[in-house]
Amino acid sequence: MTTTADFDLDAYLTRIGFTGQRTPTRATLDAIAAAHTATIPFENLDPVLGVPNRLDLASLQAKLVDGGRGGYCFEHGLLLRTALLTLGYRVTALAGRVLWGTDDPHAITGRTHMLLLVDLGDERRIIDTGFGGMTLTGTLRLELDTVQSTPLEPFRLIELDGDWALQAQIGEDRWRTTYRFDLQPQHPIDYEPANWYLSTWPQSRFVTMLMAARATTDRRYALAGRQLTVHHADGTAERRVLTGFDEFRTVLERDLLIDTSGLTGLRAAFDRLD
CATH class of the missing domain: 3.30.2140.10 (Arylamine N-acetyltransferase)
Structure with a gap:
């Protein structure tokens, strides 16, 4: 199961409680971001229990949609990517380097995060439902140095050593960087090595x-x-x-x-x- 034809869109939308218009608009995108994050949690129970995460579409549907479970970024991202493609959005999968929890704001960490870029024609927006405790509950314009509201904290995108970096406002005047990324398109197979490493390496967090x-x-x-x-x-x-x-x-x-x-x-x- 690797194509949108194999995807049960009705089951996914029922799972997240979305009953709005199934048109590829900004409003629908924002509504899906909010509904997805409120109903499908971030969790790593399988790796902790010694079960490697699987990223094929059948496994993602069985676990996150039919099984009442959550997952981590690759699972969220690949499931959401398929849903958005099925709805008619133009989606580019991207890879990020996590900086949350690091002391060096310019650190080059591994490409162990997944996010999505959606082209709406008149603007491009970031959607990311899989960044744990600081995941986006809305979407952001791909635009530098603009504070953007979400249902929870304000976020912004800044330039960092030639990359984009996502920052969240914690408190009134403290900005913390979550991850950095570039716009190099990724394919589902590109996430497999990092997924295997993160979900099976004995010292993986x-x-x-x-x-x-x-x-x-x-x-x-x-x-x-x-x-x-x-x-x-x-x-x-x-x-x-x-x-x-x-x-x-x-x-x-x-x-x-x-x-x-x-x-x-x-x-x-x-x-x-x-």
């Missing part, structure tokens, strides 16, 4: 540390190991450590919307978490 996140119109849920943080749109945050497995599973199901019924080894994985 996606193998050693459980992460899950979901964004709504007024808050972000972020789970890192046993620590749950809820960031509210007004700038306040709640943090707590999950001490019991039942509480942990409830958070996965209720707050992060992850169907855990088909997962084996989840309790053992919880016991290993810091």
